[in-house]
Structure formats: structure tokens, C-alpha cells
Amino acid sequence: MRLRVPFRNLANATPAFPIAEGRTVLLVLDVHRFTVSREEGYARLARERGISRELDEYHEQVDLMLPNLRRLLDGCRRRGAGVIFTRLVLPEDGGVSTQAEVTGLYAARDSLEAEFLPEVAPRSGEAVFDKTTVSAFNGTDLDRTLRHLGTRYLLLAGVPANGAVEHTARDAADLGYGVVIVSDACAGDTWAHHALVMANAGSGLVRVRTTEMVLEMLDRKRT
Template identity: 30%
Template structure:
């Protein structure tokens, strides 16, 4: 099920298939944007973890650069950190993600950007958290969804953001999951009814053009 799929060729193919220029033009005027950095924890990104994603090293370096530029441009970055114990997530995945497990800390490379961290216990970053209140307080119109995993927490959060009235940007190369099939399924669905799917570099160009 797991594979190292996150290549330049894959990203170019996904952008070609699912990017909708007309939808991007509709989103661009809504310039009050924030980045959501979903569950960038060592649990998914370190080889010693059972949940390690094979494409993690390539993915991490690109996302660090994106956050560095977004921070320079003054764009808020809100991180989430997932943990669960003895609930439906435990039953579904066959184990807990304890809050005090070192593997459930944010990956060291991302900590310099993690001034705001919201803890969550399910796929949806809005459920049972104050994420929406924080976004409204900042006057955010558009959320840029990045992080782990594409077809679970990232997709669920993107859908919920749309339902709550936010424009959603879901960069083709901004999230990572277990394999290309899960990744593409999310892009196929979200690009049809929920989000615009440019490249990270295109998002930075937009953020810096105002």
C-alpha cells in the first residue's frame, strides 16, 4: 500500500489533470489567506515509525521552503497536532496515538514555523477545536491546506473549510499520503467541488503579488 510516489513527474501529471484555471481566478481576489499545516508529526515522517511515509524526505524539504517564504510574506501558518486514545480512531486504526509519545511531536524541521498549534483528535481540524474562531478573528477568507495525510485529515479539513464558507486552496504538492492512488483520488474529488489545486510555487506567486 505504501510507495515512494512523490516525484516531479507525478506532481506535474496531477497539476495537468486537476488544476482548473477558471476556478483559480475566482479564488485569487480573496487575498486574506492562512496556511493550515496538518499533522506534520514525526509519527508520519520518521523512518523508525510504523506509519512512516516513504516519500517523506522529498516532501519535507519542499514544504519547509514553502513555509519559510509564506512566513516572510506575513501569511499566518496554523499547525495541527493529532492524537487519540481509546476512541473510534483507535478502533479503526488498531492503536492509539498518545499525546505524550515523542513520535507525536511536530517534526523538528517544522517547529520554527509552529507559533500556533491546535490539537485535534479526529480527521477534521475544525471539529472540537477553536480553528474557525482563530481564522475569523484574523479575517481569513482563504485557507491553503498542506500536511499529512492527503486523503484523510487534509481532505476532511478542506471539505469542512469549504462548508464553513472559506475558499480552499489545496496545492498538488502540498500534502502527502501513502501512495499515488489515494493522493490522486483526493485531487480528483476536491478539484471538482471544493478546492483549487495549483502548485506551491503558484501559491507563493499569488501571495507575493498583492
């Protein structure tokens, strides 16, 4: 059944985002061993609960997402866009959100599950925000950091599409940032949830584009 989004049709058209003019940051949300490994984190918890097959669709998407994310990272770095990472990791001050206390879905600090995958890891000088919240803006200094950098546009990639990506996108738009969700550099917990987020998110200050489209935007080949 085709997804209907009637409220989106009531809004004015989403403006063009001149992300090639600088002031653009790629925000990579929660892509580390706890979330994307087939052995640790989510996978470990599913295995302990006897529901490993429930994550099959998620891991299929992760396998497709990672090469796109690597290409996106390389492309943004070459073109001078900023790069910031987040992790679902207990912050240094030990503060845990009430939500995380209930779910328990975060990695211990300095654990294997807190580590990034080498192929999509931060480089020297790229900021990493540790959080136990869903949105990257809650409980962190992300907004202040972005404003200090003069950021106007955010490119969002990561996991899960129907969690950190969606919540961060909506918070960013409410804060006045232009947002581009990079659809094929995200993974949802199911294919259906990924499709739902991408179909429903694109309005106001939020757009949805593929990795190829974003790189073309950075090269001024499209808006």
C-alpha cells in the same frame, strides 16, 4: 486509466482567490513524528504488524513533500500569511474521538511521536491544535480561531492527502473558506490515492495548486 470527474464538470467555475490581499492562513496538517518518521508512529505500527513495505509509497511522498513544505512555510512567513499547525495527539483535556478510540491512530501527549520535525516545526506565536479527529475542524476551536483572525483563505498541506487534507478541505469549503490544497506539500498513503484526491478535489471553493504556484499567488503573479 484517466480519472473521470463528471460531477465536477456540472459545477460553476472555481473563483479566483486573491490570497495576496491578506486574511490567508497556511494550515499544516499532522506533520510530526507519529505520521512522517520512518521509525515512530505509522512506521512503528507497520513494523509491528510485519507490513513495513506497505508504507514505501507513503514515505517516498513524504521525502518529496518535506522540502516543499519547508519552502512553503518560509514563503508564507516572509509574505505575512498566518501559519497554524495540527497534530494527531491526545488533547490536553484527554478527549478522544470515537473514531480514534477504534483506530488507535494518534500519539500520546508529551511523547517523542508527538514532536514536530525541526525543519517544519511551529515558530513562537504559531498556534498548534491537538486533535484525534480526521478533519481539523472537528473537536477543535479552529473555526472560531480563524474567524477571529478574519481568515478568508486557507492553504492546506500535510498528511495524509486522502485523510486529514481532504476532509479538512471539504469542511472548510462548507464553512465558506476559499481553500487551496498544495499538492506537492501533501502525501497520500499511496501515489494512487494522492492522485485521486488532487484530481477530485478542485471544484467549488477548493483549488489544487503546487508550492511554486501558491508562492506566485502570494506575489500576485497569478490567481
